[in-house]
Amino acid sequence: MGNRGMEELIPLVNKLQDAFSSIGQSCHLDLPQIAVVGGQSAGKSSVLENFVGRDFLPRGSGIVTRRPLILQLIFSKTEYAEFLHCKSKKFTDFDEVRQEIEAETDRVTGTNKGISPVPINLRVYSPHVLNLTLIDLPGITKVPVGDQPPDIEYQIKDMILQFISRESSLILAVTPANMDLANSDALKLAKEVDPQGLRTIGVITKLDLMDEGTDARDVLENKLLPLRRGYIGVVNRSQKDIEGKKDIRAALAAERKFFLSHPAYRHMADRMGTPHLQKTLNQQLTNHIRESLPALRSKLQSQLLSLEKEVEEYKNFRPDDPTRKTKALLQMVQQFGVDFEKRIEGSGDQVDTLELSGGARINRIFHERFPFELVKMEFDEKDLRREISYAIKNIHGVRTGLFTPDMAFEAIVKKQIVKLKEPSLKCVDLVVSELATVIKKCAEKLSSYPRLREETERIVTTYIREREGRTKDQILLLIDIEQSYINTNHEDFIGFANAQQRSTQLNKKRAIPNQVVIRRGWLTINNISLMKGGSKEYWFVLTAESLSWYKDEEEKEKKYMLPLDNLKIRDVEKGFMSNKHVFAIFNTEQRNVYKDLRQIELACDSQEDVDSWKASFLRAENEDGAQENTFSMDPQLERQVETIRNLVDSYVAIINKSIRDLMPKTIMHLMINNTKAFIHHELLAYLYSSADQSSLMEESADQAQRRDDMLRMYHALKEALNIIGDISTSTVSTPVPPPVDDTWLQSTSSHSPTPQRRPVSSVHPPGRPPAVERSHTRPPLIPVPVGSQAPSQHPPFHPDLDPRACPASSLTALSPSPSVFYSLCSRRPPAAPSRPTIIRPAEPSLLD
Structure with a gap:
């Protein structure tokens, strides 16, 4: 080939094939190789054995090749064979090679004629071969035998097409000379995937078995049924020769003698036979590889770039470095701390776009989940009024009270404050759960060292549990502090006079005397079209039985009333550029809720209002509709109950606001910030004291194997690129032959399945x-x-x-x-x- 670099091309392809196969991965490179295609008993295996000069392939009747065999021929001074699946063993006896192929085939396909697309990789070193890479494929068959499925013909065809469809594969179409060439399945399949004939080489076998008086001269001269790259004739050993153990070298000499002595072939004897075929394939494969070099180089570089990131941490790996484990431990702990902080504080790199994680989920607990839990814990209206009534009566005792006792107010408020403990502690539990998830995510980068990962998770989780106890104690202390002193001078507290005045007004406005109002407030109906007046704010009144809205808070002009039967609520996303928080009311039976609207969208000014309305609807569902104040018929007691009820409502709102503000601050200070400081400053010391450094930094077997595999692939790619880069562009190249008339292939596929042999004519082919x-x-x-x-x-x-x-x-x-x-x-x-x-x-x- 005139260039040492080019002579290294075919071994390079073999090396790449082995490197990628051995690590169980594909580099997605269509490596150039020659696929041998033909019908059963067409002589494919004999051609390959002639290349090697040894009997090493299984023989028999029916389908013998049942798995693809990737055969890598390498010129070497010594002769031996190696299998990829048992690479440590060298086979010098080629009968053992045959037995190993049969055993490996049966291991995957079974012993009763099954087939499999999983290839067997065989490398043969010999002084009698040229560098070639061939794939022996199962013969094309029509009728299933043994355990073969009914669609065996299509399975084999699909398997063959997998290999010959690649643009980088040359196709060796083997056809026996004693068969009508127009019926060649090999040529038909080659035509399907290579219509231009750029990759197809014809091989005619069994020339010595043709009927007396006939020859294949017109075929071999490419006159009859021409191919762009032409045909090469070979003579294989007969069954009698094989049974008689005829040496392949003797068979090659007999083949040479046959072509030199046959009157139809002797003028082309030097272009016929196995040696010429081998030399031609070597040249064609080398040319094909050279043509594939630009694309091959591009794909190798692309694979190398993707591997660079993965092997970055492995490239400087030195197993004999005494400081390696210490450096790795420091680096891992530092990276763990950085990852934890990024997940809590947020970061612009490696943002999860599929779901909330880390700090974002904790933020949602603080500002959405916890306020909703507080709203759910709000008092039940009936029970609250009954409790207030009993408290007033018990405080008065045997006396008839003339004034509203403030002690009843304090007793009820303290009882409501105690109820805040449950949602507050639940909030801490939710945050701890999220922190545990964050720790697991951060520890994934320590998976190279299982013991280190386990110890890190254990130590940090234990610390979080310790901080959890202190945080809960502090929160309970805050609630106890609120309970210890009722500050009625608070600027947001309505006071006794305002509470009494409001209670008088509400008593007058009550449309149904025996129906308790669960909630009142301003809401905006958001989804009324502009043609019907557009979005507008109304005064809403929710009772156990209905939702009504009025023009204003005087409740004189009622606009509409909705019975609560079959009504439910659901969240609605905020509109673009809108500062309103929206929820919707809909009918579970798919009926219109209001006029022609299937749902009413109601908007509030804050998320807290939305949560409060949701909780109010939940309470309305549990009401039985008979909200009669059965605890008293005394109008004066009812007025006192209503006054204290308003005072309690006002003061509990102040407490809720304070707790909603202090909870996130307490959890952040006592738990999250402390955990960050612990990871940065104390985790390393705890790790050193918990276990020996050597055991901590002991790699997992899987990680060591993965590192070795990745480095092997990385160096294989680098070596391949280096060899390709050294190849001279001035190497010898054989131009592609000109196109030929291949309408015969098209006609055979469009006519009957048994086309007639085309007669030999003195007229040149069209x-x-x-x-x-x-x-x-x-x-x-x-x-x-x-x-x-x-x-x-x-x-x-x-x-x-x-x-x-x-x-x-x-x-x-x-x-x-x-x-x-x-x-x-x-x-x-x-x-x-x-x-x-x-x-x-x-x-x-x-x-x-």
Whole structure:
């Protein structure tokens, strides 16, 4: 090939195949190789054995090759074979190679003719081979036998197409000479995936078994059913030769003698036979690899870039470095602290766009979940009024009270404050749960060292549990503080006078004397169209039985009343550029709720109002509709109850506001910030004291294997790129032969399944120029470069002489005009020696 770099190409492809297969991964590279395709008993395995010079493939009747065999032939001074699945063993006895192929095939497919697309990788080193990579594929069959499924024909076809569909694969289409070429399944499949014929090479076997008086000369000269790259004939050993243990080298000598002695083939003997086929395939595969180099280099670089990030932490790995474990431990703990802080505080890099995580979830607990839990804990209206009534009566005792006792107010308020403990402690539990999730996520980067990961999770989780106890104690202390002193001078507290006045007004406005109002307030109906007046604010009144809205808070002009039967509420997302918080009321039976609206969207000014209305609707569902104040018929007591009820409502709102503000601050200070400080400053010391450093930094077996695999792939890619980079672009290249008329392949696929053999005609095939006739005139010459001498006399032509002065493929494109000879008969590269070559007319040999 004229270049050492090019000679390394095929071994490079073999090396890449093994590197990627051994780590159980694919680099998604279509590595150039030759796929051998043909029908059952077409002689595919015999051709491969002739290449190797040894009997090593299973033989028998029916389907013998039941798994693809990737055969890598490598020139070497010593002869032996290696399997990828048992790479440590070298096979010098090729009978053992056959037995291993049979055993490995049966291991995957079973013993009763099953097939599998999982390949067997076999590498053969020998001084008798040229560098080649071939794939022996199962023979095309029609009828299932043994355990084969009914669709065995289609399964085998699909398997073959997987290998030959790749643009980087050359197709060796093997057809026996004693079969009608127009019926060749191999050529039909090749035509499906290679319609231009750029990748297909025809091989004709069993030339010695043709009927007496017939030959395949027209086929081998590419006159009949032509292929762009032509055909090469081979003669394999017969079954009798195989049974008689005929040596393959003797068979190759017999093949050579057959072509030299046969009158139809002797003029092309040097372009026939297994050695010529092997040399041609080596040249074609090398050219094919060279053509694939740009795309191959691009894919290798792409794979290398993607691997760079993964192997960055492995590239500087030194197992013998005594400080390696200490450095790794410090780095891991530092990275753990940085990750924890980023997940809590938020970060712009590696943002999760699928769900809330870390700090965002904790924020939602603080400002959505906890306020909602507080609202759910609000007092039940009936029970509260009853409790107030009993408190007033018990405080008065036997006396008839003239004034509203403030002690009743304090007793009820303290009882309501105690109820805040449950949602507050629940909030702490939710935050602890989120922190535990964050710790697990951060510890995933420590998976290389299982013991370190386990100890880190244990130590940090234990610390969080300790801080949880202190945080809960502090929160209970805050609630006890609120309970210890009722500050009626608070600026937001309505006071006794305002509470009494409000209670008088509400008593007057009550439309149904025996119906208790659960909630009142301003809401905006959000989804009324502009044609009907648009969004508008109304005064809403919620009772156990209905939701009504009025023009204003005087409740004189009622706009509408909705019975609560079958009504439910759900959240609605805030509109774009809207500062309102929205929820919707809908009917569970899919009826219109209001006029032609299936749901009413109601808007509040804050999320707290939305949560409060939700809780009020929950209470309304539990009401029985008979909200009669059965605890008293005394109007004066009712007025006192209503006054204290208003005072309690006002003061509990103040307490809730204070708790909602202090809870996040307390949890952040006592739990989250302390945990961050602990990880940064004390975690490393705890790790050193908990276990020995060597045991902590002991790698998992999976991680060590993964590191080795990744580094092996990384170095394989680097080595491949280095070798490809050294290849000279001025290497010898054989141009692609010109197109031929392949309508015969198209016609066979469109007609009956048993097309007739096309008769041999003296007329040249359609789309091709006439064959060169023997001439007695002086043939034209190749132009002689300056400084060279042309011979003065042409030697006489003899049909048995070797016509190697010009490749036969050049003659396929010749026309009678001498000018064509000027451009096509030399295939030396520009840098090759320019010895003149004489064109001698030869027998018509149209091998492409």
